[in-house]
Amino acid sequence: MSEKNMRYCLLLDFYGEVLSGNQREMMDLYYNEDFSLSEIADEIGITRQGVRDAVRRAEDTLDSLEDKLGLIARFERLRMQRAEIAAILSDTAHPPEKIIAEAKNKLEQLEI
């Protein structure tokens, strides 16, 4: 899957609910089910150009929401912070009491 496709799959996960039912269905077929524009046109019963326009508009909506709300970026940061805490908890070179104290400290800093 291309980087662009992966990005829109993620954007659909986060923001898909703001799209109309029709737009969401086309985006789901295009990005999650890997249908071509022509296949979606056949499935939905509109022209290929109509599908193309709807997909573009939906992409713009999702991009604009991420620009404004930044959820993907925010959750990526959270996952990195979680990985850091997991690494601390897995560190066998330090005494467990120190590990627990450090993990508690990092946990408090989690940006939620």
Next chain:
Amino acid sequence: MSEKNMRYCLLLDFYGEVLSGNQREMMDLYYNEDFSLSEIADEIGITRQGVRDAVRRAEDTLDSLEDKLGLIARFERLRMQRAEIAAILSDTAHPPEKIIAEAKNKLEQLEI
């Protein structure tokens, strides 16, 4: 602060960026700075009714986004899960190795 006010302060934090600059300013004055509708009308230079309408529209936009995206609910859940992990790490009744193993387990289940 009333529960309704607290809710809109939170909604503004999460979704305020999707509002127009003008709407965001009015909502900020109304909910964060505790201005009255008349005071905002004087400040912005439109009628009190105009402010009232703009605030209503902005409230609808924020409510609709939370209905669809559920970020407040999602972050509340995350904070509860974090509190559970913090409680595990603070539990002095169990051996540290067990505490670390349990915390790692809970950390993996964090919904991010």
